[in-house]
Each structure stands twice: as C-alpha cells, then as structure tokens.
Amino acid sequence: MAKDKPAPRPKAVTPKGFRDYFGAEVAQRTRMLAQIAEVYHRYGFDPLETSGVETVEALGKFLPDVDRPNEGVFAWEEDGDWLALRYDLTAPLARVAAQYRNDLPSPYRRYAMGPVWRNEKPGPGRFRQFYQCDADTVGAASVAADAEICAMLADTLEAVGLAGQYVIRVNNRKVLNGVLEVAGLSGDDKEAERGIVLRAIDKLDRLGVEGVRALLGEGRKDESGDFTKGAGLSEAQAEVVMGFVEAEKRMNEVDVRDAMDAQDDAVIEMIGREMSYRSNPNKLVEREKSVGDLANGMMVNYLRQLVEASPVGTEGVDELALIYDLLAAQGYGPDRIVIDPSVVRGLGYYTGPVYEAELTFDVTDEKRNVRNFGSVAGGGRYDDLVKRFTGQAVPATGVSIGVDRLLAALHATGRLDTTEAGPxxxxxxxxxxxxxxxxxxxxxxxxxxxxxxxxxxxxxxxxxxxxxxxxxxxxxxxxxxxxxxxxxxxxxxxxxxxxxxxxxxxxxxxxxxxxxxxxxxxxxxxxxxxxxxxxx
Amino acid sequence: MAKDKPAPRPKAVTPKGFRDYFGAEVAQRTRMLAQIAEVYHRYGFDPLETSGVETVEALGKFLPDVDRPNEGVFAWEEDGDWLALRYDLTAPLARVAAQYRNDLPSPYRRYAMGPVWRNEKPGPGRFRQFYQCDADTVGAASVAADAEICAMLADTLEAVGLAGQYVIRVNNRKVLNGVLEVAGLSGDDKEAERGIVLRAIDKLDRLGVEGVRALLGEGRKDESGDFTKGAGLSEAQAEVVMGFVEAEKRMNEVDVRDAMDAQDDAVIEMIGREMSYRSNPNKLVEREKSVGDLANGMMVNYLRQLVEASPVGTEGVDELALIYDLLAAQGYGPDRIVIDPSVVRGLGYYTGPVYEAELTFDVTDEKRNVRNFGSVAGGGRYDDLVKRFTGQAVPATGVSIGVDRLLAALHATGRLDTTEAGPxxxxxxxxxxxxxxxxxxxxxxxxxxxxxxxxxxxxxxxxxxxxxxxxxxxxxxxxxxxxxxxxxxxxxxxxxxxxxxxxxxxxxxxxxxxxxxxxxxxxxxxxxxxxxxxxx
Known part of the structure; x- marks a missing residue:
C-alpha cells in the first residue's frame, strides 16, 4: 500500500566552515578572556560591545587576501540596506568613535571581545567564525599610546601563563615608506610598482629572499610554471629594498665588519652571540639584556642610515627608538621587546608603528615538523580609519589577540586542563x-x-x-x-x-x-x- | 574651479534595531552571566557554544508572532545553501543533540549564553540582537528534570540578588490539552477551532475575560471596529474553557462556597487571605507556607476535577503535583513555587510542563504607571524538537533567561552600580x-x-x-x-x-x-x- 511520503527531515549539521565548542573548550576560553579583560581593565580600558551586524558601508573594505566575490564578508539586503556580519572588531570601533565622538572621553581606551565572521574558504583549523579580543586607544597621537599597547600585550601574555615564552616585535610602517621613497617609488605614478613591492615583501616567509628579489625585478616563475610580473626596479632600486628585507642579516654583517676593522674582539663575540640568538628565538629569553639592548640599538642605527634621505623614514626610525625607550623605562626590556623590520602586518590600513607578539617555543605540527609557535597577536597605528566617516583625522592604535591561537598555545604548553571535573x-x-x-x-x-x-x-x-x-x-x-x-x-x-x-x-x-x-x-x-x- | 567630487563618506550609524553597549553595561552583563554560569555548573550543566550562523533548515520555523515575510530571521544564500542567524539557543541545541547523539552523555545537561538575532520591527527597548542564557536537559523523560530546572532557576535568581522577590509559576500543557479534549475539541477536524481557542487564551492579558469569552463564541469586535471571527463553541463548550481561563477565581469561589456551607470560619478566612495574596503578588513572600501549600493543593484538585474526563489532562495534573512535591522535598516551597494555569508560554513547541519566573516587585514604567515587574525567564518541555532531525522522540526540557530583562530588574532594585570606578x-x-x-x-x-x-x-x-x-x-x-x-x-x-x-x-x-x-x-x-x- 502506498503511503504519503513524509516531509524530508532536516539535516543536523553545523554549516560548512563553522564549528561547535563543548564543555572544557568553552570554559577555558571564558576563563582566558576574563584574565585578559582583567589586564585591559587595569590599564584603564573600558569594555565596548557592538552587535555582530553592521551596515556594509560602515564596515568598509579592509580585509586582506580576499579571494571571493562577495569580498570576504557575510552580507545580505534588508529593507534596502545592505547589512553584514563584522569581520573584525576594529571597523566597528572606528564607526563607534565617529558616531559618539562628542560623548566619549578623548583619548578613548576601549577593549572588545567576541566573535567575528569571515566568508572565506574553510580549511584545516580555519573557521568562518572565531573570537578576537582587541584593545585600542583612539585620539592619542603620541607613540606613548603604541608603547602602552605593547606593554599591555606583554602583561596579558604573562597573565595567561606565558612569561618568558614570548617576544613582542615592533616595526614602523613609516620606515617602509621611507625605504620606498629612497628607492624612488614614492610618486603618485608609482602606485602599481609600490603595490608589487609591498606584496612581495609581505610574502618573504613563503618566497624567501630570492623570490622577493625576483619580484622586485622582472618577475618570478613559480613551481607550477606560472609567471608573476615583477616591479621592474633597477638594480640600485632593488638593492635599497633588499637592504630593508634583509636588514637583520646585513646589519650584523656591517657591524661585524666594522668591529673586525677595529679589531674589537668583545664586540665580534657579542655580535656572533646575538646572531645565533636571533636565528633561534628559543634562546631569546636567555639573552643578557645588555646584548639585546645593543642589538636593538644597532638595528635602529642601521635603519636610520638606510632611510636617511627620507623625512618620513627618519620620522619612523625616531618613533621606533622612542617606543623602545618608553618600554625600557617601564621595565619592558630587550628580553621582551625586539625591533624587527620584517614585521609588516598585512597591507591594510596601518600608518605608523606595527607590533606583533610571537611565542618562541617550538611545537610539532601535524606533519611532524618542529617549528616556532609563531604569532598570537598583532596590531598597529591606523590614523585614517575614523576619518572615513568624519573627514577629520583621528589618531588610533590597537592590538588584536587571536583568541583561538592563544588557547592552542596554552594547550601546547600543557597549561590547560583538557577535562573538567564532572559532577x-x-x-x-x-x-x-x-x-x-x-x-x-x-x-x-x-x-x-x-x-x-x-x-x-x-x-x-x-x-x-x-x-x-x-x-x-x-x-x-x-x-x-x-x-x-x-x-x-x-x-x-x-x-x-x-x-x-x-x-x-x-x-x-x-x-x-x-x-x-x-x-x-x-x-x-x-x-x-x-x-x-x-x-x- | 570645479573640483572632483570626493567619494561620499559612509554614515557612522548602528544598523536600525541594533545598539552598542558601553563600559559598565558590558561589565555588569559579564558579571551576571558569570554568576548564572556558576549556578548552572554546580547543577552539573556543561557549557556549549554553537556559532551564530545555522542552516535555515536546521533552525526550523518556531518563532512566535512572526509578522514579516522572511519569518523573523536574518537569512541569506551562500553557495546554494540558505544560512541564517540563530533566533534562539534551543534550535541549535536540538541540532547538536541530533548531530552528536552517539557521543554526548545521556541525559545531556548543557547551558549556553550568547546573542540571538530576530528580524522584527524594532521598538522601544526591543532590539534585533539580544542575549539569552539557557539551560536544558536532553534525554530525561522524567518530570524530575523539569523540577530540577525550576530549582536551578530559583537558585539563579537568588545568586544574582533577587531572593524573596520572585515566584516561579508552573503549569502543564497537557492540562490545557485535557481541557480542549473535555470541551470536545480534540479531533483532527477541530484544528481550526483549537487554534482560535489557544490564541484567545494566550491573549487573556490583553483582551480580558470578556474578550476571550467572545472569541470562544461568535467572535469579537475590537475598538477600531474590526471583527475577529470566534471559534463558534457552544455555551457548554465555552464554559469548560472558561473554567480553565478563570481557574484562579473559580477555584476560590468553589472553596468559599463549600466552606460557607460547612460554616468553617477558619477556612473562609484562610481562603480570603489567599485570594488577596494572589491578586497582589507583592504579598506572596509574606504568605505562610501552609497557606501556600493549601492554595497549590486546592489548585491541583480543582484542575483534576476540570479535566477528569481526559486521560492526557489527568496525566498533566499528576505531573504538576509531582513537580510540586519534588520541589518541596528540596526546600523550594510555596513561597517560591506557584501552580498557575494562566502560564501558557506562547503557542510553540511545548509538550508538557511549562514554567516562568516572575519578579514580584513594582516598578514605575515610562508612562508613570506602577506595575509588577513581570517575567524574566521561562521554559518548558519540548519532546519533539530533536525528533525533527532523527525521527526518534528525544525528551527535553529547559529554561531561557532574558538577560537584558534580568539586568533591567537588577537596575530597578538598585543592585547594580551604574558607574565603574575609573583609573x-x-x-x-x-x-x-x-x-x-x-x-x-x-x-x-x-x-x-x-x-x-x-x-x-x-x-x-x-x-x-x-x-x-x-x-x-x-x-x-x-x-x-x-x-x-x-x-x-x-x-x-x-x-x-x-x-x-x-x-x-x-x-x-x-x-x-x-x-x-x-x-x-x-x-x-x-x-x-x-x-x-x-x-x-
């Protein structure tokens, strides 16, 4: 006997690229966020919670590496307005800073923690909803604000149990701009070349020095045979840029050479130690502070020479040196703070100091390779984001902690109980x-x-x-x-x-x-x- | 000289119906959620966090009072799948209970807290994103699970500082089904009438007894002159339903009459006291427990008589009595637990016990009217939600706390600092x-x-x-x-x-x-x- 077909049952599945978090996973994150909030609060930051939904026009288009047609966000039309899920916590802050500019204290220090959404191809360990935990200061032009964020980031990592296992790497986008200026790439008509150069530098990790060098010149053929057109720089121009890309190596070479000329055995030995420390970040925590101070000082001098023909570059180097001194005065010395020109932080909206927290211990990845744990937080100065709304420049700087990365790091160090006591x-x-x-x-x-x-x-x-x-x-x-x-x-x-x-x-x-x-x-x-x- | 028009600046506005939360507002909510989580955890509930996004088919269509074409949710199409923001925390739980049914402990006690989104017309104090805080037990058929949720709700309200200022009202949807059966409205061909009757009962607050009575019969003309067609019940049928709608009043009348017949002065006085208590919930906390016990017992007896011809109704009354006894055995007596047939909890998916936490103190609303603060949490048993996915019935019961309502209540009692100490x-x-x-x-x-x-x-x-x-x-x-x-x-x-x-x-x-x-x-x-x- 034929029966009426029942309505098909809905599938019980998490949407593609999303995941569910159970028990201890949730409790651990909640505890970690509370520890972080406690540090942020002590630094005078106030909580802000905006909703997950923003207008598309307020969010703007600042996502890096967008490879999808709807530009990396989940968006839909509602009564004629386009709405979208926020893709970070910085864009909503810029909107709030503009919207309530007459009511908020200035400077406005705020922290925010919560989920953000990215409409990207899901991959292993890469999800379309994840947590961020940000702290930003809006309305403070002084690099003292950037230094403060770096100090707070250090305190935060220590509060969650990672003392002695991290360094904060600091750079300044103005130095990079100075390098481009010195290389003759600062004109309005050089925008295309600048773009190629910036993208090449950002890929240093992946392409290596040779690959970047090729992209500065004629171009580069990858393993698959595809050719990427280069910036077409002259030998001299490329040399300036490579002096920046290889700053770490060349700085040491120069100083070793100088020391050898002066037959200064103590300096030669010190530089040799420093080079081995730098190439093996695990040893950074063992560095004597004096050596670290010397290394950071050497880097500042090297960069100053590199960009001395560029006013903006020189300004960037001055700011770097000042941040370093402000942090040292508060007790955050070279065992925790490293001036590192390789920190570029994407190619988005940063206008000045940029910084990044790197965990220095080794982990074994899924392919059984031992590697440095790497970055868990980063940020920098973005003086133009609020201006989008108001037309008036509002200086701002801030950091974003990758909450899931940081939790993974705590797991890796064995600092988290993976089971909760049952009832x-x-x-x-x-x-x-x-x-x-x-x-x-x-x-x-x-x-x-x-x-x-x-x-x-x-x-x-x-x-x-x-x-x-x-x-x-x-x-x-x-x-x-x-x-x-x-x-x-x-x-x-x-x-x-x-x-x-x-x-x-x-x-x-x-x-x-x-x-x-x-x-x-x-x-x-x-x-x-x-x-x-x-x-x- | 004509200049190029600059690109129009984006507007710095919160999307319509959404809002931003600053400083103390965020900190207070965080603290309150931590207090609630602590109680839930002590009761053996484990945290679960699902993402804000679900497939539309997994969410299902269970929103009450949907007056918009896209049925109350924010939804969009993504690679051929329809996705939507969750509108509550129960639908995602049902999905999880089905998806991980072989891995989760059974019974599965879970709590969840987080934002939900409703695509509704925004109104004063009514936002399109708001927090819920739920606890549910999946896989426990026994009403002991419902009683436990009521006890936990009481402990939660005390933990946030509302001891002596609330009652938990308990009812059972089976009693209502029994009433409909006794009124001759249980057949498959009576679905339309049942719908009208249920909607009428749910509007008791708004329409009053006369309005409900009219809708049970021919129908009702409202102030604007619009006519709503009634269920067309006979006088006798309507009388059965009104015996339920007016249970409180009639129960007392019957008992007073009986006592007067028996010339029992003590009972007459006690019932008189009870009636004045019930009509003024502020006094509930002053009730002697013996009087409360008597009142709840009288209500059980009254309901038992009302539905005695209905097996499902009788089952509902038995469950009500059992929940009451289980709670009393744990020390949750009639000063906190009230059996109340007027609790209907919308018209959605509930299949058994339903419960609601009501705050009993007065507040002055924006129109300077003094009124009872009212409901801050509610829930009940929904045995068919997981079945949607698996085809197999899975019993479940749980409660949802309206986080923003509860925060408002704490503000009203002066239990929250509205300013945080600055730095x-x-x-x-x-x-x-x-x-x-x-x-x-x-x-x-x-x-x-x-x-x-x-x-x-x-x-x-x-x-x-x-x-x-x-x-x-x-x-x-x-x-x-x-x-x-x-x-x-x-x-x-x-x-x-x-x-x-x-x-x-x-x-x-x-x-x-x-x-x-x-x-x-x-x-x-x-x-x-x-x-x-x-x-x-």
Missing amino acids: VVVTVMDRARMAEYQAMVADLRKAGIRAEVYLGNPKNFGNQLKYADKRNSPIAIIAGGDEFDRGVVQIKDLILGAQIAQSATAEEWKDRPQQREIGLSDLVAEVQQMLADQAR | VVVTVMDRARMAEYQAMVADLRKAGIRAEVYLGNPKNFGNQLKYADKRNSPIAIIAGGDEFDRGVVQIKDLILGAQIAQSATAEEWKDRPQQREIGLSDLVAEVQQMLADQAR
Missing part, C-alpha cells in the same frame, strides 16, 4: 524515591559541590555508572530501599576506581576502600572529604 | 618626561591599581582634569619639572574634590586636604591609602 552523581535505585535523591543533591549543591541526580531511565544500573564515567564524575552515591531504611548511603570513589582498574596490583589501594557505607546525615561532609583526598 | 590618571605637565610618567603608571598597575597616563594632547592642563572627571577617576597625579627635581609628586583626591564642589561649606573638609605633595617613592602606598579612604 558528583547520585544514582537512582528506586524511582519512587526521586524526591529523596533530589534532596541529597540539593544539600550537596548548597555546600557548593557540583552534583546531580541521574535523570535518564534508571532501569539499567550499569548505564548509570557508564554515564558517571562519561561525565568524568569523581564520586557516585548509591542508595536503595535497604539503605534508606537504615539511614545510610554508599559512597563510591570513581577516581580511585579508575586508578585501580589501570593498576596491575590492587594491593596498594587496600587501605583506601573504593566504596563504603556512610550515614546519610554525613553525606556532605564525607563527599567534601573524599574530594579533598582526590585533589591531593 | 588613577597620571597627568602630563612635561611631554619630554613621558617615560617617567609611564614608569609611575607601570608601578601602580603592578600593584593591581587601575591607572593610566593621559595620552591626549597635554597642552591644556584643564582638559586633562576634565578627562579625569569624565572617566570617573578617583585620583590624579601631577608632576612637573619642579616636582621631578625634588623627587615628589602632587596627589589629588578627585572624589573629595567633587564632594567639596557640591558642599556649601568647605569647613568640614579642612582636615582632609584635597591635594598634597608626597615623595615619588611613596606613590603606590599613598594611592592605595587614598583609595582605601575613599571606599570608606
């Missing part, structure tokens, strides 16, 4: 006594103990213990008719049970029984005692 | 000494004191003090060249300053100077002392 489970032997089981649980909860009654079908007692196991429960309470008649309950140590199950010999556990009978009126005290014993 | 502000007299100002602030922060250097243009000193005022700063630190030379700073008590400014006579403040000079090395200790004095 004490009161099992159900006699369904008719549910009120009495609930009363036990109410007493435990009133004493601050995480506890629950088993609320599934109580028929199969084995299922109740399996449930307790799955919940990672420390203790099960068992009571049937006989126990209730005698005013007692059984208390079962599930942690000890698991240890005994794993152990070859049960001998050693003899004096600590896995299960015992206690008076019902002692329930709370006995559970507290057993939890304390387990924590030992 | 200590170190002012800048000499821009060249920024490193020294920053070092002062670093010392204060290291001691856990919220502090910052003024980072705006320091030229106008008055602006710096205005800034400190706007930030609600307790203390300003002032030091120029002269102070630095002598190793001192000025410390200025801004709280005292504000008090003196308000006071008619400065006499009383004489022994507590508003500003004084201290040694630079005593800065941290002196600031700590002044903050402690201010807190007194």
Whole structure:
C-alpha cells in the first residue's frame, strides 16, 4: 500500500566552515578572556560591545587576501540596506568613535571581545567564525599610546601563563615608506610598482629572499610554471629594498665588519652571540639584556642610515627608538621587546608603528615538523580609519589577540586542563524515591559541590555508572530501599576506581576502600572529604 | 574651479534595531552571566557554544508572532545553501543533540549564553540582537528534570540578588490539552477551532475575560471596529474553557462556597487571605507556607476535577503535583513555587510542563504607571524538537533567561552600580618626561591599581582634569619639572574634590586636604591609602 511520503527531515549539521565548542573548550576560553579583560581593565580600558551586524558601508573594505566575490564578508539586503556580519572588531570601533565622538572621553581606551565572521574558504583549523579580543586607544597621537599597547600585550601574555615564552616585535610602517621613497617609488605614478613591492615583501616567509628579489625585478616563475610580473626596479632600486628585507642579516654583517676593522674582539663575540640568538628565538629569553639592548640599538642605527634621505623614514626610525625607550623605562626590556623590520602586518590600513607578539617555543605540527609557535597577536597605528566617516583625522592604535591561537598555545604548553571535573552523581535505585535523591543533591549543591541526580531511565544500573564515567564524575552515591531504611548511603570513589582498574596490583589501594557505607546525615561532609583526598 | 567630487563618506550609524553597549553595561552583563554560569555548573550543566550562523533548515520555523515575510530571521544564500542567524539557543541545541547523539552523555545537561538575532520591527527597548542564557536537559523523560530546572532557576535568581522577590509559576500543557479534549475539541477536524481557542487564551492579558469569552463564541469586535471571527463553541463548550481561563477565581469561589456551607470560619478566612495574596503578588513572600501549600493543593484538585474526563489532562495534573512535591522535598516551597494555569508560554513547541519566573516587585514604567515587574525567564518541555532531525522522540526540557530583562530588574532594585570606578590618571605637565610618567603608571598597575597616563594632547592642563572627571577617576597625579627635581609628586583626591564642589561649606573638609605633595617613592602606598579612604 502506498503511503504519503513524509516531509524530508532536516539535516543536523553545523554549516560548512563553522564549528561547535563543548564543555572544557568553552570554559577555558571564558576563563582566558576574563584574565585578559582583567589586564585591559587595569590599564584603564573600558569594555565596548557592538552587535555582530553592521551596515556594509560602515564596515568598509579592509580585509586582506580576499579571494571571493562577495569580498570576504557575510552580507545580505534588508529593507534596502545592505547589512553584514563584522569581520573584525576594529571597523566597528572606528564607526563607534565617529558616531559618539562628542560623548566619549578623548583619548578613548576601549577593549572588545567576541566573535567575528569571515566568508572565506574553510580549511584545516580555519573557521568562518572565531573570537578576537582587541584593545585600542583612539585620539592619542603620541607613540606613548603604541608603547602602552605593547606593554599591555606583554602583561596579558604573562597573565595567561606565558612569561618568558614570548617576544613582542615592533616595526614602523613609516620606515617602509621611507625605504620606498629612497628607492624612488614614492610618486603618485608609482602606485602599481609600490603595490608589487609591498606584496612581495609581505610574502618573504613563503618566497624567501630570492623570490622577493625576483619580484622586485622582472618577475618570478613559480613551481607550477606560472609567471608573476615583477616591479621592474633597477638594480640600485632593488638593492635599497633588499637592504630593508634583509636588514637583520646585513646589519650584523656591517657591524661585524666594522668591529673586525677595529679589531674589537668583545664586540665580534657579542655580535656572533646575538646572531645565533636571533636565528633561534628559543634562546631569546636567555639573552643578557645588555646584548639585546645593543642589538636593538644597532638595528635602529642601521635603519636610520638606510632611510636617511627620507623625512618620513627618519620620522619612523625616531618613533621606533622612542617606543623602545618608553618600554625600557617601564621595565619592558630587550628580553621582551625586539625591533624587527620584517614585521609588516598585512597591507591594510596601518600608518605608523606595527607590533606583533610571537611565542618562541617550538611545537610539532601535524606533519611532524618542529617549528616556532609563531604569532598570537598583532596590531598597529591606523590614523585614517575614523576619518572615513568624519573627514577629520583621528589618531588610533590597537592590538588584536587571536583568541583561538592563544588557547592552542596554552594547550601546547600543557597549561590547560583538557577535562573538567564532572559532577558528583547520585544514582537512582528506586524511582519512587526521586524526591529523596533530589534532596541529597540539593544539600550537596548548597555546600557548593557540583552534583546531580541521574535523570535518564534508571532501569539499567550499569548505564548509570557508564554515564558517571562519561561525565568524568569523581564520586557516585548509591542508595536503595535497604539503605534508606537504615539511614545510610554508599559512597563510591570513581577516581580511585579508575586508578585501580589501570593498576596491575590492587594491593596498594587496600587501605583506601573504593566504596563504603556512610550515614546519610554525613553525606556532605564525607563527599567534601573524599574530594579533598582526590585533589591531593 | 570645479573640483572632483570626493567619494561620499559612509554614515557612522548602528544598523536600525541594533545598539552598542558601553563600559559598565558590558561589565555588569559579564558579571551576571558569570554568576548564572556558576549556578548552572554546580547543577552539573556543561557549557556549549554553537556559532551564530545555522542552516535555515536546521533552525526550523518556531518563532512566535512572526509578522514579516522572511519569518523573523536574518537569512541569506551562500553557495546554494540558505544560512541564517540563530533566533534562539534551543534550535541549535536540538541540532547538536541530533548531530552528536552517539557521543554526548545521556541525559545531556548543557547551558549556553550568547546573542540571538530576530528580524522584527524594532521598538522601544526591543532590539534585533539580544542575549539569552539557557539551560536544558536532553534525554530525561522524567518530570524530575523539569523540577530540577525550576530549582536551578530559583537558585539563579537568588545568586544574582533577587531572593524573596520572585515566584516561579508552573503549569502543564497537557492540562490545557485535557481541557480542549473535555470541551470536545480534540479531533483532527477541530484544528481550526483549537487554534482560535489557544490564541484567545494566550491573549487573556490583553483582551480580558470578556474578550476571550467572545472569541470562544461568535467572535469579537475590537475598538477600531474590526471583527475577529470566534471559534463558534457552544455555551457548554465555552464554559469548560472558561473554567480553565478563570481557574484562579473559580477555584476560590468553589472553596468559599463549600466552606460557607460547612460554616468553617477558619477556612473562609484562610481562603480570603489567599485570594488577596494572589491578586497582589507583592504579598506572596509574606504568605505562610501552609497557606501556600493549601492554595497549590486546592489548585491541583480543582484542575483534576476540570479535566477528569481526559486521560492526557489527568496525566498533566499528576505531573504538576509531582513537580510540586519534588520541589518541596528540596526546600523550594510555596513561597517560591506557584501552580498557575494562566502560564501558557506562547503557542510553540511545548509538550508538557511549562514554567516562568516572575519578579514580584513594582516598578514605575515610562508612562508613570506602577506595575509588577513581570517575567524574566521561562521554559518548558519540548519532546519533539530533536525528533525533527532523527525521527526518534528525544525528551527535553529547559529554561531561557532574558538577560537584558534580568539586568533591567537588577537596575530597578538598585543592585547594580551604574558607574565603574575609573583609573588613577597620571597627568602630563612635561611631554619630554613621558617615560617617567609611564614608569609611575607601570608601578601602580603592578600593584593591581587601575591607572593610566593621559595620552591626549597635554597642552591644556584643564582638559586633562576634565578627562579625569569624565572617566570617573578617583585620583590624579601631577608632576612637573619642579616636582621631578625634588623627587615628589602632587596627589589629588578627585572624589573629595567633587564632594567639596557640591558642599556649601568647605569647613568640614579642612582636615582632609584635597591635594598634597608626597615623595615619588611613596606613590603606590599613598594611592592605595587614598583609595582605601575613599571606599570608606
């Protein structure tokens, strides 16, 4: 007999590129965000929470590496307005700073934490919704504001437990602009060349020095045979840019040469040490501060020479030196702060200092390669974002922490418990006594103990213990008719049970029984005692 | 001379129906959510965080009162799939419970907190993004699970500071179904009538008893003259339904009549008291528990008589009585738990017990009317939501707290500070000494004191003090060249300053100077002392 076809059932799936977070994952993030907020608050930053939805025109188009037609955002039309999910927390801040400019204190220090959305091709570990945690100062033109953000970033990383395992790398986009000016690429008619040069520098990690050099000249053929046209710079122009790209290496070469000319053995040795430190960031924390100070000072001098013909470049070098001095005065020395021209921070809206927090310990990736953990936060100065709305320049600088990267780092260092303590489970032997089981649980909860009654079908007692196991429960309470008649309950140590199950010999556990009978009126005290014993 | 027109500037506006939250508003919500999470956690619930985006098919169509073509959600098409922002936290939970059904513990207790989005006409105090905070138990058929949620809701309201100011009203949708059955409205051919009756009951608050009665019969003409067709029930059918709608009133009348017949003065007095309590919820907290117990018992008996011809209705009354007993056994008595047939909770997916937390204190609304604060949370049992995906019934029950309503309630009771303590502000007299100002602030922060250097243009000193005022700063630190030379700073008590400014006579403040000079090395200790004095 033909039946009517039922309506097709909806599929229970997370949308492509999104994911769900369970239990400990959520709790860990919540705790970490609270630790970060505490530091931000201490620095005088106030929380701001904007909604996930903005107008498309307010968001603007600042996403790097956009390879999709709708430009990296989730957008839709609503009553004639185009709305979109925010792709970061900076664009909404710029909108707020413009919208409430007459009401907000100036400077306005704010922090924000929450999800952002990117309409990008999902990949391994790359999701379309993820958390950011930002702090920005709007209305402060002084690089003291940039220095403060760097100090706060250092304190934040220490607050979450990464003291001695990070460096903050600082650069200034004005130095890069100075290099372009010195290379004769500053005119309005040179925009195309500048674009090629900037993109090439940004790809240094991937292409290497040779690849970047090729793109500065005629161009580069990649492994697949595809040809990318270069900027067509002359040998001399390219040399200036490469002096910047290879600043680290050349600076050391120059200084070694100078020292050798002067036969200064101490300086030669110091520079040699510094070079090996720089190439192995794990050792940075071992550096003597004096060596680090010297290295940063050398870098400033090297950059100053490189851009001395460019006023904007020189300004950038001055700012870099000032940030370094301000941080040193607050106790953030060269063991934590490194001047590093290779920090470019994308190609977006930055106009001055840029900075990046890098974790210096090694991790083994999925291909079993050992590599540096790398960047977990970055930011910089963006003096033109608020101007989009108001027409008036408003200086601003700030940092964004990649919350999921930072959590992954804490996992890598073993600083996060991956399992949360489960509840004490009161099992159900006699369904008719549910009120009495609930009363036990109410007493435990009133004493601050995480506890629950088993609320599934109580028929199969084995299922109740399996449930307790799955919940990672420390203790099960068992009571049937006989126990209730005698005013007692059984208390079962599930942690000890698991240890005994794993152990070859049960001998050693003899004096600590896995299960015992206690008076019902002692329930709370006995559970507290057993939890304390387990924590030992 | 004609200039090129510049590109039009984007408007700095929050999208229509959305809003921004600043400073204390964000901090208060964060704190309240942490308090709630702590209670949920103690009850054995685990956090779950799904993303803001779901497939439209997974969300389903369960929004009440949808008056817009795109059915109340923000949705868009993406690579051929329709995606949407979640409109609540229950639909994503049902999806998760189906998707991970082989991996999750059963029962699965989870809590979730976060924003949800509704594509509705914005109105005063009604926004298109708002927070919910839910706790649900999936896989527990027993009403012990519903009772537990009610107990947890009570503990939650007490944890945020509302002890003695709420009642939790409990009902059961099966009782309502029983009433419809007794009224002869249970057949498949009576769906249209049932719909009209349910909508009429749900509008009791707005239409009053007369209005509902009219809609049960021929229909009702509203003030504007529009006519709404009624369910066309007979007098006898309508009488059954009105016996439910007016349960509170009729129950008392019946009992008073019985008592008068029996000349039982004590019962007559008790019922009279109970009636006045019920009509004035403020007095509920004053009720003797015995009277409350009697009232709830009378209500159970009344409902049992009303639906005795209906098996499903009788089952509903039994469940109500059991929930009440389970809660009483855990110490949640009639001062907090009220059986109330007027609780219907929309017309959506509920299949059994429904519950609602009502705050019992009065507030004055924007029209200067004094009214009961009303509902801040509600929920119930929805046994069919997971079945949508899997085809297999999965029992589930849970509650949703309206986070913004609850925050508003805490404001109304004066339990929230509306201003946050601002940072200590170190002012800048000499821009060249920024490193020294920053070092002062670093010392204060290291001691856990919220502090910052003024980072705006320091030229106008008055602006710096205005800034400190706007930030609600307790203390300003002032030091120029002269102070630095002598190793001192000025410390200025801004709280005292504000008090003196308000006071008619400065006499009383004489022994507590508003500003004084201290040694630079005593800065941290002196600031700590002044903050402690201010807190007194």
